[in-house]
Amino acid sequence: MFRGVVSDIFFDLDHTLWDFEKNSELTFQKILSKNQVSVVLNDFMSVYRPINLEYWKMYRENRISKPDLRYQRLKRSFDALHFPISDDTILVLADEYIEHLSSFQHLIPNAVEVLEYLSPNYRLHIITNGFQEIQEKKMRNSNIHHFFEHVIDSESVGVKKPHPRIFKFALEKAQVPAHRSLMIGDNMEADVLGARYLGFHTVHFNAHADGDPNLCKTIDDLLEIKSIL
Incomplete structure (x- = not known):
């Protein structure tokens, strides 16, 4: 896709x-x-x-x-x-x-497999509303930090998803246009609608059983990413 x-x-x-x-x-x-x-x-x-x-x-x-x-x-x-x-x-x-x-290290099932699959062919980044002081610790302790080129957090930018400024900042940081970018997240409002407003492609990870397949591509398992990328 x-x-x-x-x-x-x-x-x-x-x-x-x-x-x-x-x-x-x-x-x-x-x-x-x-x-x-x-x-x-x-x-x-x-x-x-x-x-x-x-x-x-x-x-x-x-x-x-x-x-x-x-x-x-x-x-x-x-x-x-x-x-x-x-x-x-x-x-x-x-x-x-x-x-x-941040000392606990459990990841969503299949997260590492998908990141290993994507990382040779795509540049990977994080956009998070989580607290700045613990998000990088979470990633390092769970051994996924090395997959990502940029980690953009809301506290550093000064606004939270779905505010357009954090997505615009992420695009500028990565030096990539929105039409070449894909946002994958669990929150329909913050991740999907926020990113789509800036022109991102979007995938909703249906972690809370609140997905709307009519609005965008929705997945229930991270492994489904391998079929669309």
């Missing part, structure tokens, strides 16, 4: 290549135990996941600050479980979550 058309591929990181859900759960398992917070992990994760997605959307839309995101997603989760916990402990957990998250 994109062979002979695309020269550069821009990936999102979390939920697309790096297994955020699995690594996040392992991080909470570690820090809740360390701080003797006796909440049931499965119960906590079941309420935390949707709350976290909600707060990331607010963060993308500049309706909440980074410190508020880190605190409120935990506060809301414990409140939803009616679990008594002090603000001081929540702040400790918020800091330790960021400290330990």
Whole structure:
């Protein structure tokens, strides 16, 4: 589908290549135990996941600050479980979550195989809304950093996907036109619509079962990339 058309591929990181859900759960398992917070992990994760997605959307839309995101997603989760916990402990957990998250290395199934397949023939890059201080650590610790020529993060650019400026910055950094570029990501709003506005080709990795095959090419497994590139 994109062979002979695309020269550069821009990936999102979390939920697309790096297994955020699995690594996040392992991080909470570690820090809740360390701080003797006796909440049931499965119960906590079941309420935390949707709350976290909600707060990331607010963060993308500049309706909440980074410190508020880190605190409120935990506060809301414990409140939803009616679990008594002090603000001081929540702040400790918020800091330790960021400290330990990048130490876990699980990737989305088939991520390495696909990157190895693509890297001889395409220039690969990352565009991420994740926090600058941990995104490169995630990539290095999971041994995928070497696949990518440029890593563009929202904090460095000053805007978050889907803002056009971050995609324009990525194109300028890679010195490639949009019509030769492909964006692959899990978030329809941030990755697909944001990139399409600038003229990128797009593929939606349907990690959250919210894909729209009528809007763009949608895949459920990263291995499907091998059939289109």
